[in-house]
Amino acid sequence: MSEGKYVIHATIRAEGTVARKDVIGAIFGQTEGLLGEGLQLRKLQQTARIGHVDVNLNNNKGRSQGRIALPSSLDQVSTAVIGAALETIDRVGNSKATMKVTEIENIQSAKRDHIIDRAKELLLAIVNSGTDESRNIIDEVKAVLTLDTEVEFAEMTAGPNAQ
Numbered sequence: 001m002s003e004g005k006y007v008i009h010a011t012i013r014a015e016g017t018v019a020r021k022d023v024i025g026a027i028f029g030q031t032e033g034l035l036g037e038g039l040q041l042r043k044l045q046q047t048a049r050i051g052h053v054d055v056n057l058n059n060n061k062g063r064s065q066g067r068i069a070l071p072s073s074l075d076q077v078s079t080a081v082i083g084a085a086l087e088t089i090d091r092v093g094n095s096k097a098t099m100k101v102t103e104i105e106n107i108q109s110a111k112r113d114h115i116i117d118r119a120k121e122l123l124l125a126i127v128n129s130g131t132d133e134s135r136n137i138i139d140e141v142k143a144v145l146t147l148d149t150e151v152e153f154a155e156m157t158a159g160p161n162a163q
Contacts, residue, residue: 004050004051004071004072004073004107005072005073005074005079005106005107005108006071006072006073006074006076006079006104006105006106006107007069007070007071007072007104007105007107008068008069008070008071008072008079008082008083008086008101008104009067009068009069009101009102009103009104009105010067010068010069010070010083010086010087010099010100010101010102011065011066011067011068011099011100011102012055012057012064012065012066012067012068012092012097012098012099013063013064013065013097013098014063014064014065014092014093014095014096014097015063015095015096015097016062016063016064016093016094016095016096017059017062017063017064017095018057018059018064018092018093018095018097019057019093020055020057022092022093023053023055023057023066023068023092024053024055025092025093026089026091026092026093026097027041027053027068027070027086027089028041028042030088030089030090030091031082031085031086031088031089034085034088035081035082035085038078039078039081039082039085041082044074048073049072049073049074050070050071050072050073050074050082051070051071051072051073052071053068053069053070054068054069054070055067055068056068064092064095064097068086068099070082070086071107079104080104083101083104084101086099086101087099087100087101
């Protein structure tokens with residue numbers, strides 16, 4: 001579902017039992033002609049300006065509720081207009097229904113946040129491993145100074161400069 005720049009997230013509640021295809025039909029059918037020629041959802045989907053409508057429904061005791069996700073590669077204004085249009089849908093199949101946009105997610109912003117977080121993790125890994133390697137190199141070089149240079153002085157082990 002990461003196609004596009006934005007994802008319109010919405011909830012749906014219907015007074016009857018509805019199917020996924022009914023919800024999708026209502027989205028395309030009830031917004032048709034409402035937004036003008038430039039924002040016809042069918043045409044926008046054919047040109048990949050909006051993506052696949054993802055619908056998750058739960059039917060319980062003769063009522064339905066669920067979540068809708070609609071990816072958009074349109075600009076912010078057009079995406080917001082489509083989101084507002086979803087809220088005008090009042091019937092799904094034979095049932096009264098309401099849709100409410102809960103969020104318009106900025107996918108690029110979410111990707112940037114992920115990139116920043118991951119870059120921090122990678123940088124810390126580099127810094128931490130580099131510090132250990134630097135210490136190991138320094139310790140190895142220092143070891144040359146004490147290697148095979150021990151002398152006995154007053155029945156004790158001492159360095160080469162002991163007198």
